[in-house]
Amino acid sequence: MIETRLRTRTHGIAYLLTALFLLMLGLLNLRYGFYGLFFIALAMAVLAGSGLAYTIMNRRQQLIAKGHFVVLCTLNGAVLATSAASQSQVAGHWAMPLLALNLLILPLREGLGLSLLLLVLMTLLLMLKAGTTEALAAFGGMAMLIGTGALAVRRYSTMAQSANDLTIIDPSTGAHHGRFLDENLQQEISRAEATGHPLSVIALDIDHANEVATLHGNDTLTALQRQIIQQLFEIIRAGDTLYTLSQSTLFLILPFTPEEGARVIAERIRRTIAERQWLPVESSSVSLGCTTRLPADSESNALIKRAHIGASQVRKTGGNSVRFVPGTVAL
Numbered sequence: 452m453i454e455t456r457l458r459t460r461t462h463g464i465a466y467l468l469t470a471l472f473l474l475m476l477g478l479l480n481l482r483y484g485f486y487g488l489f490f491i492a493l494a495m496a497v498l499a500g501s502g503l504a505y506t507i508m509n510r511r512q513q514l515i516a517k518g519h520f521v522v523l524c525t526l527n528g529a530v531l532a533t534s535a536a537s538q539s540q541v542a543g544h545w546a547m548p549l550l551a552l553n554l555l556i557l558p559l560r561e562g563l564g565l566s567l568l569l570l571v572l573m574t575l576l577l578m579l580k581a582g583t584t585e586a587l588a589a590f591g592g593m594a595m596l597i598g599t600g601a602l603a604v605r606r607y608s609t610m611a612q613s614a615n616d617l618t619i620i621d622p623s624t625g626a627h628h629g630r631f632l633d634e635n636l637q638q639e640i641s642r643a644e645a646t647g648h649p650l651s652v653i654a655l656d657i658d659h660a661n662e663v664a665t666l667h668g669n670d671t672l673t674a675l676q677r678q679i680i681q682q683l684f685e686i687i688r689a690g691d692t693l694y695t696l697s698q699s700t701l702f703l704i705l706p707f708t709p710e711e712g713a714r715v716i717a718e719r720i721r722r723t724i725a726e727r728q729w730l731p732v733e734s735s736s737v738s739l740g741c742t743t744r745l746p747a748d749s750e751s752n753a754l755i756k757r758a759h760i761g762a763s764q765v766r767k768t769g770g771n772s773v774r775f776v777p778g779t780v781a782l
């Protein structure tokens with residue numbers, strides 16, 4: 452939400468400044484009697500104004516608004532066409548705000564692509580019309596603007612990505628916060644529905660967690676969970692995601708994993724944990740419940756419930772085991 456609001460403001464201000472800049476260029480041309488250029492600048496200022504209106508209308512969907520690409524392609528095309536058609540080279544300067552605007556508004560790759568295309572075509576045009584020296588001087592200025600803009604945008608998106616990761620992932624363990632389980636599993640279900648790939652999940656309870664907390668304290672239980680999480684990261688595949696639901700419960704989403712695979716990986720986790728030494732409790736074990744999505748499963752809740760049912764059945768029978776709960780079980 453905050454990112455969306457920030458983008459809406461940045462895009463809005465960028466379009467507004469571009470519209471004002473073009474309007475000023477238009478007025479200058481009017482003063483010197485270049486009526487043709489005045490009207491073109493006016494039309495382009497209106498186009499930048501429509502970009503501003505589009506930004507305001509789509510203020511809640513700024514991160515996915517596709518219309519900016521159309522507005523910017525039209526503006527870039529208009530500058531090129533004006534430069535090609537005009538006798539004077541002044542229209543070449545109009546490219547400057549657009550090079551920055553492309554980078555500010557579009558995703559980095561699209562923005563950079565459009566700005567580089569404009570840079571190359573503009574330089575070629577200048578070479579034909581004004582000669583190599585003028586063209587190279589303009590090329591240098593435009594290239595510096597694109598380079599600086601792209602670096603700033605890249606730096607911003609890296610920082611935004613890190614901030615995003617920090618809120619979704621617990622930096623001390625690398626596991627996802629439990630509050631994102633529902634949303635992420637729902638996304639995986641949609642992906643599995645669309646692609647037809649299997650999807651499995653595992654609920655994992657640390658056995659005798661209450662006794663560990665009572666005998667050794669809560670900090671020991673937290674430390675044990677962290678060690679188990681570290682161990683799990685050494686076992687699971689890169690595409691699997693791990694969630695911390697409580698001090699003693701973890702959850703795994705396993706995309707592209709059929710029932711046999713879920714059984715294999717759950718048993719591997721159980722065995723590794725049971726066979727390892729843990730400090731300071733020495734030994735530990737886990738109860739695992741797993742399930743695989745059936746075509747009728749479209750709700751994350753059903754999968755989460757089935758996996759928890761499996762883990763709790765194992766706990767009731769002493770723990771240190773795996774129970775697969777098929778989708779046909781009534782919840």
Ligand SMILES: Nc1nc2c(ncn2[C@@H]2O[C@H](COP(=O)(O)OP(=O)(O)OP(=O)(O)O)[C@@H](O)[C@H]2O)c(=O)[nH]1
Nearest residue numbers: 686687688691705706707708709711712713715716
């Ligand atoms: N999601 C997930 N599935 C796993 C993992 N390890 C094993 N599996 C599943 O268990 C099946 C058999 O795994 P393995 O016994 O390791 O055999 P494998 O042929 O070496 O497994 P892969 O090369 O990982 O497919 C795999 O095809 C997967 O479906 C894991 O870490 N994550």
